[in-house]
Amino acid sequence: MAEFNLERIRFRWKNSWLASTTYVKDDIVYFQGKCYVCLIGHESSGSTIYPDLNAAAPNTKWVLMFDGNQWRNNWTHDTYYNRGDVIKFNGYVYQCIGEHQSTIVVAQGPIGDIAKWTIVATTYNWLNTWTASTPADGETPAVSQYYNLGDVVIYNGITYICIEKHVAADSYALGLEDDQSKWTIVSRSDNWRTDWTINTRYAVDDIVKYGAISYRCLQGHTSAATEADGLELDQAKWELFLEGIEYKGNWTTGIRYKKYDVVKSGGTLWRASQGHTSTTTLRVDSGFWTAWIPGLEYESVWDSVTEYNKGDIVKYGGYAYTALDKNINSAPSINGF
Numbered sequence: 001m002a003e004f005n006l007e008r009i010r011f012r013w014k015n016s017w018l019a020s021t022t023y024v025k026d027d028i029v030y031f032q033g034k035c036y037v038c039l040i041g042h043e044s045s046g047s048t049i050y051p052d053l054n055a056a057a058p059n060t061k062w063v064l065m066f067d068g069n070q071w072r073n074n075w076t077h078d079t080y081y082n083r084g085d086v087i088k089f090n091g092y093v094y095q096c097i098g099e100h101q102s103t104i105v106v107a108q109g110p111i112g113d114i115a116k117w118t119i120v121a122t123t124y125n126w127l128n129t130w131t132a133s134t135p136a137d138g139e140t141p142a143v144s145q146y147y148n149l150g151d152v153v154i155y156n157g158i159t160y161i162c163i164e165k166h167v168a169a170d171s172y173a174l175g176l177e178d179d180q181s182k183w184t185i186v187s188r189s190d191n192w193r194t195d196w197t198i199n200t201r202y203a204v205d206d207i208v209k210y211g212a213i214s215y216r217c218l219q220g221h222t223s224a225a226t227e228a229d230g231l232e233l234d235q236a237k238w239e240l241f242l243e244g245i246e247y248k249g250n251w252t253t254g255i256r257y258k259k260y261d262v263v264k265s266g267g268t269l270w271r272a273s274q275g276h277t278s279t280t281t282l283r284v285d286s287g288f289w290t291a292w293i294p295g296l297e298y299e300s301v302w303d304s305v306t307e308y309n310k311g312d313i314v315k316y317g318g319y320a321y322t323a324l325d326k327n328i329n330s331a332p333s334i335n336g337f
Contacts, residue, residue: 011037017049023061032082033070036062050080050099069095078104081116091125091150091161094118107146111165123150130155133170142170147182156203157191160184175203177220190216190241196231198223211258211275212246215239227256232275245271251282263289266309266323267297281307283326296322304329 010026017029017036020043027038031049040061045051052061068084075089078101085096089109094117103112110117130153134143145168147153152161155176160183169178176183188205196208196215199222206217210231215238224233231238244260251263251270254277261272265282271292279285295311302314302321305328312323314332321332 017044019044019047028065029062032072033068033084034064034082035066035068037065039063048080050082054099075102075110077102077106086120088123090148091123091152092119092148093121093123095120107144109148109165111148119149124152124161125150126152129153130160130176131168132172132174133168135170144168152186157205158188159186161186173201173222175201175220177203196223198227199225202237207241212244212260212262213240213258214242214244216241228277230256230258230275251278253278253280257288262292266299267295267311267313268309269293269295281326281328282309283307283328286326302332304331 011028012024012026014023014027014029017031022041022043023029023038024041025038029036029038029049036049036053038061040059042052042061049062055061070082070085072081072085072087075087075094080099080101081087081096082099083096087094087096087110094110096116097118098116100113100116102110105112125148127147131145133145134140136142146165147162147168148165149162152159153176154160160176162182163184164182166179166182169175190207191203191205193200193202193206193208196210201220201222202208202217203220204217208215208217208231215231217237218239219237221234221237224230245262246258246260247262248255248257249264251265256275256277257263257272258275259272263270263272263282269292270282270289272288273290274288276285276288282289291310296313297309297311298313299306299308300315302316307326307328308314308323308330309326310323314321314323316332319332
């Protein structure tokens with residue numbers, strides 16, 4: 001009866017692949033989540049199985065027997081990745097779909113070989129406050145601020161997640177808005193910035209108080225350079241958040257009044273309908289004001305040089321008259337009031 005050498009017709013489990021080890025045909029090894037069977041007896045070389053696995057036929061020494069995935073932890077540069085390897089980079093988990101040597105540029109991450117990876121899970125990589133890149137200043141080199149998929153930042157009350165790898169703008173004047181399309185909002189809230197000020201960078205959802213009104217910013221911008229221009233210069237970039245009034249005392253010349261400021265002139269309280277700088281009299285600036293609370297005020301005997309306001313009461317020719325509108329040098333008896 002013929003004898004059979006079972007060692008010649010069965011596979012042999014050799015555990016994990018090792019370098020500088022002699023393997024014979026039908027040996028089976030485990031390497032990075034996969035099992036390979038030996039096709040040609042040889043002594044392993046190098047630090048991985050890949051040089052012997054990827055050798056051109058007929059010198060290929062290994063063939064895949066059982067596929068599998070292997071968790072390779074965080075992505076690292078200049079590393080060989082096999083099909084099925086799973087890695088994490090910032091906020092995303094990737095699976096390798098094509099064997100390759102990763103890029104040597106650390107900042108690029110797997111995005112540099114994105115055709116060799118597919119996203120299998122999305123997580124969050126919290127980076128706190130958005131940061132701009134730092135331009136070179138002649139003494140120190142520029143420092144680029146890289147953002148990758150899954151990076152999460154807070155920017156003026158809004159939490160964003162990065163949806164496209166990019167380098168941040170190189171100034172806070174440009175802000176995150178310079179790359180708005182590369183971010184999507186996770187959550188938003190208002191960012192209270194107190195009183196509006198000149199030469200200040202404002203971002204979406206900033207809330208400021210300007211006169212009697214609180215405004216919410218609709219578009220990132222740098223505010224006007226002078227108080228004379230005021231928030232009104234960028235009115236289209238703000239929306240009304242909370243309406244109110246602010247009492248400014250007696251109307252005075254040369255004052256920058258804001259919308260909904262309230263002043264007293266004569267016996268009447270007036271409310272500003274738009275921002276402006278006062279000129280010579282409230283009568284001259286009447287287009288900026290509306291009577292808010294009519295009142296009466298006794299002004300003694302009428303004279304031709306006094307500026308009278310609606311509601312002023314004067315004595316003239318034995319009678320008391322009440323002004324129906326702002327006027328000067330308009331004798332009561334002549335005009336029938």
